[in-house]
Amino acid sequence: MLITGAAQRVGLHLVRRLKERGLPVIMTYRRHREVIDQLTAEGVRCVQADFATDAGIQALADALQGQPLSAIIHNASSWELEPALDAAACHFDAMMQVHAKAPYLLNRHLAPQVQDGGSIIHITDYTVERGSDRHIAYVAAKAALASLTLSFAKQLGPRVRVNAIAPSLIIFNEDDDEAYKAKTLAKSVMGIEPGSDEVWLAVEYLLNSHYVTGRTLHVDGGRHIR
Ligand SMILES: NC(=O)C1=CN([C@@H]2O[C@H](COP(=O)(O)OP(=O)(O)OC[C@H]3O[C@@H](n4cnc5c(N)ncnc54)[C@H](OP(=O)(O)O)[C@@H]3O)[C@@H](O)[C@H]2O)C=CC1
Numbered sequence: 305m306l307i308t309g310a311a312q313r314v315g316l317h318l319v320r321r322l323k324e325r326g327l328p329v330i331m332t333y334r335r336h337r338e339v340i341d342q343l344t345a346e347g348v349r350c351v352q353a354d355f356a357t358d359a360g361i362q363a364l365a366d367a368l369q370g371q372p373l374s375a376i377i378h379n380a381s382s383w384e385l386e387p388a389l390d391a392a393a394c395h396f397d398a399m400m401q402v403h404a405k406a407p408y409l410l411n412r413h414l415a416p417q418v419q420d421g422g423s424i425i426h427i428t429d430y431t432v433e434r435g436s437d438r439h440i441a442y443v444a445a446k447a448a449l450a451s452l453t454l455s456f457a458k459q460l461g462p463r464v465r466v467n468a469i470a471p472s473l474i475i476f477n478e479d480d481d482e483a484y485k486a487k488t489l490a491k492s493v494m495g496i497e498p499g500s501d502e503v504w505l506a507v508e509y510l511l512n513s514h515y516v517t518g519r520t521l522h523v524d525g526g527r528h529i530r
């Protein structure tokens with residue numbers, strides 16, 4: 305199974321849960337850190353990949369050419385605020401590159417290597433259905449990824465199922481202050497920071513299904529009804 309952007313937080317948690325179940329994992333990271341050496345020593349294949357360029361995406365596809373895959377989880381993401389106008393064009397391209405172009409090209413290259421009955425999972429975002437005034441390009445790119453879910457489900461089914469998981473708050477970032485945390489927690493009915501295992505539960509459901517495809521599982525604490 306391939307998980308992109310899995311050197312920290314949600315992706316790393318998914319790697320650890322899959323390892324607990326004895327499933328062989330290939331993970332990608334952009335920036336090396338100690339956990340990469342730990343995972344390598346534990347038998348995880350760790351591949352450096354930066355999707356900021358088409359060459360970086362192609363390099364991962366080349367590195368995995370011929371590798372049988374039980375599933376692909378497109379988790380890599382960069383959550384960036386809207387920049388000043390003079391940086392907007394580059395920002396938009398960068399958001400589309402990592403959240404939409406990389407999953408698109410990697411699916412085109414690697415889907416034939418996904419085993420019969422396998423899965424592709426796109427990690428999108430709850431805000432795809434609402435928009436965001438502070439992360440306009442990020443949400444637009446995640447919306448593109450949501451659309452890719454439908455198209456690849458049509459193209460690859462019934463051999464391979466393709467679904468999305470749309471989280472709202474899962475885990476805060478280290479630099480989130482108390483005011484931001486309180487404001488964010490108040491946005492959902494459940495009002496908690498659930499942690500990465502909520503995403504794992506959704507991943508496990510989709511991996512075990514034999515019927516669900518072209519669908520998005522919302523892991524959002526009831527934010528949509530708040
Ligand atoms: N955390 C949350 O509350 C929420 C998360 N999500 C989604 O869930 C998923 C996991 O979230 P989270 O764990 O917080 O993600 P992170 O913000 O921790 O990002 C995951 C990884 O993406 C990698 N990445 C970023 N840009 C690139 C790039 N250009 N090429 C390759 N890798 C890249 C980073 O690699 P490196 O560190 O090695 O540079 C990073 O470790 C994401 O898709 C996110 O959008 C959605 C809603 C809420």
Ligand SMILES: Nc1nc2c(c(=O)[nH]1)N=C([C@H](O)[C@@H](O)CO)CN2
Nearest residue numbers: 381382383429472473474475477488
């Ligand atoms: N790549 C990331 N995407 C998102 C993150 C994150 O930390 N990294 N965080 C969020 C927020 O938690 C948001 O859901 C609530 O404020 C969204 N996407």
